[in-house]
Amino acid sequence: xxxxxxxxxxxxxxxxxxxxxxxxxxxxxxxxxxxxxxxxxxxxxxxxxxxxxxxxxxxxxxxxxxxxxxxxxxxxxxxxxxxxxxxxxxxxxxxxxxxxxxxxxxxxxxxxxxxxxxxxxxxxxxxxxxxxxxxxxxxxxxxxxxxxxxxxxxxxxxxxxxxxxxxxxxxxxxxxxxxxxxxxxxxxxxxxxxxxxxxxxxxxxxxxxxxxxxxxxxxxxxxxxxxxxxxxx
Amino acid sequence: xxxxxxxxxxxxxxxxxxxxxxxxxxxxxxxxxxxxxxxxxxxxxxxxxxxxxxxxxxxxxxxxxxxxxxxxxxxxxxxxxxxxxxxxxxxxxxxxxxxxxxxxxxxxxxxxxxxxxxxxxxxxxxxxxxxxxxxxxxxxxxxxxxxxxxxxxxxxxxxxxxxxxxxxxxxxxxxxxxxxxxxxxxxxxxxxxxxxxxxxxxxxxxxxxxxxxxxxxxxxxxxxxxxxxxxxxxxxx
Numbered sequence: 001x002x003x004x005x006x007x008x009x010x011x012x013x014x015x016x017x018x019x020x021x022x023x024x025x026x027x028x029x030x031x032x033x034x035x036x037x038x039x040x041x042x043x044x045x046x047x048x049x050x051x052x053x054x055x056x057x058x059x060x061x062x063x064x065x066x067x068x069x070x071x072x073x074x075x076x077x078x079x080x081x082x083x084x085x086x087x088x089x090x091x092x093x094x095x096x097x098x099x100x101x102x103x104x105x106x107x108x109x110x111x112x113x114x115x116x117x118x119x120x121x122x123x124x125x126x127x128x129x130x131x132x133x134x135x136x137x138x139x140x141x142x143x144x145x146x147x148x149x150x151x152x153x154x155x156x157x158x159x160x161x162x163x164x165x166x167x168x169x170x171x172x173x174x175x176x177x178x179x180x181x182x183x184x185x186x187x188x189x190x191x192x193x194x195x196x197x198x199x200x201x202x203x204x205x206x207x208x209x210x211x212x213x214x215x216x217x218x219x220x221x222x223x224x225x226x227x228x229x230x231x232x233x
Numbered sequence: 234x235x236x237x238x239x240x241x242x243x244x245x246x247x248x249x250x251x252x253x254x255x256x257x258x259x260x261x262x263x264x265x266x267x268x269x270x271x272x273x274x275x276x277x278x279x280x281x282x283x284x285x286x287x288x289x290x291x292x293x294x295x296x297x298x299x300x301x302x303x304x305x306x307x308x309x310x311x312x313x314x315x316x317x318x319x320x321x322x323x324x325x326x327x328x329x330x331x332x333x334x335x336x337x338x339x340x341x342x343x344x345x346x347x348x349x350x351x352x353x354x355x356x357x358x359x360x361x362x363x364x365x366x367x368x369x370x371x372x373x374x375x376x377x378x379x380x381x382x383x384x385x386x387x388x389x390x391x392x393x394x395x396x397x398x399x400x401x402x403x404x405x406x407x408x409x410x411x412x413x414x415x416x417x418x419x420x421x422x423x424x425x426x427x428x429x430x431x432x433x434x435x436x437x438x439x440x441x442x443x444x445x446x447x448x449x450x451x452x453x454x455x456x457x458x459x460x461x462x463x464x465x466x467x468x469x470x
Contacts, residue, residue: 131285131309134285136329149317231357
């Protein structure tokens with residue numbers, strides 16, 4: 001099949017809202033979306049905790065978060081696999097090869113990235129505001145929530161980075177999800193599989209959707225941030 | 234809480250002397266102006282009173298025991314404005330006091346009336362002018378009903394009308410029963426607002442005297458030259 005014909009067929013699959021494509025896209029968005037929401041609730045406060053105040057283990061935590069930011073997805077996948085496998089500590093939950101396992105793996109994957117970005121953003125604000133927050137007798141918790149609120153627009157970058165990492169990774173979800181058709185097959189694992197099988201139109205259709213989803217979400221986030229910066233300075 | 238007594242207070246970060254044996258007593262009423270050349274230690278004195286700086290030596294004693302947890306506030310030259318509305322920024326000081334959100338908003342709306350910012354309550358605080366931001370910072374501090382309010386050059390870089398508005402608010406806060414200590418380089422402001430002047434140079438309090446006497450008969454030669462606008466502390470290189 002020629003290059004042009006492959007793309008034409010890929011577009012046809014998208015335009016016709018092919019059931020297979022739709023199913024895979026929806027599952028991808030569900031898995032990565034849930035992982036990013038969980039990552040936001042864990043990673044951003046964790047980053048803020050590392051940014052403000054001084055507590056035992058803070059330096060170690062910062063180094064660890066920075067190091068894990070670039071951890072290969074397959075390594076995270078193997079660790080989560082071991083934890084969820086029948087002989088692992090969480091084996092009795094029977095989560096392996098389920099979308100829940102994929103959410104767990106992607107959450108573990110995005111937390112260090114989101115925390116590292118949040119730490120940098122919040123630390124800059126903390127350096128500017130620390131004295132006044134101390135004068136107002138802000139507790140550690142009040143300082144943390146106030147800084148997260150103040151930096152909320154900049155922290156969109158952390159959320160987007162997490163989303164990008166979750167949606168584009170293939171190693172972790174392949175290992176803990178198993179790429180089971182109709183159950184745990186997401187865009188990245190499907191692209192890898194269909195390419196190896198030679199079904200390039202489906203792989204390209206999914207690739208185009210993947211890029212489009214990331215592009216649309218980035219555009220929305222960019223517009224929201226631009227609006228917020230104009231509104232709040 | 235008053236009098237606040239500083240005895241031989243020194244602050245020497247990295248071996249550099251910033252406060253050099255400050256002796257001072259502050260009683261419970263009035264507006265004290267802290268004056269002196271740049272680098273005299275004025276802002277550091279305020280930070281020490283506020284508890285942001287721990288003296289290297291000497292003592293700071295509050296009547297009745299330890300420094301009160303609440304009751305001392307400070308407004309900085311460039312006050313913090315979080316990315317939120319004027320109303321939210323005004324109510325910020327009440328957050329650690331356990332006041333409910335609705336009550337915080339109600340009280341903040343009231344105080345914004347008093348600093349003439351009520352009509353801008355829903356606007357972003359970061360879009361206010363320098364003078365308006367300073368008024369908002371004063372409102373935020375005032376809302377917590379401090380017994381001692383420390384102001385670090387609150388009118389620096391403000392135009393005369395913005396300065397006049399800030400001075401009006403400072404007088405109102407004082408009338409409300411708050412003791413005020415503020416730094417300024419503005420000699421006119423000292424005569425308009427001050428009850429007494431602390432004159433500092435090189436980390437020391439050179440004199441602490443009523444404002445009229447300070448301008449009429451300054452006790453130290455340095456103060457006299459400062460009032461005349463000469464700069465004796467600028468040594469030729």
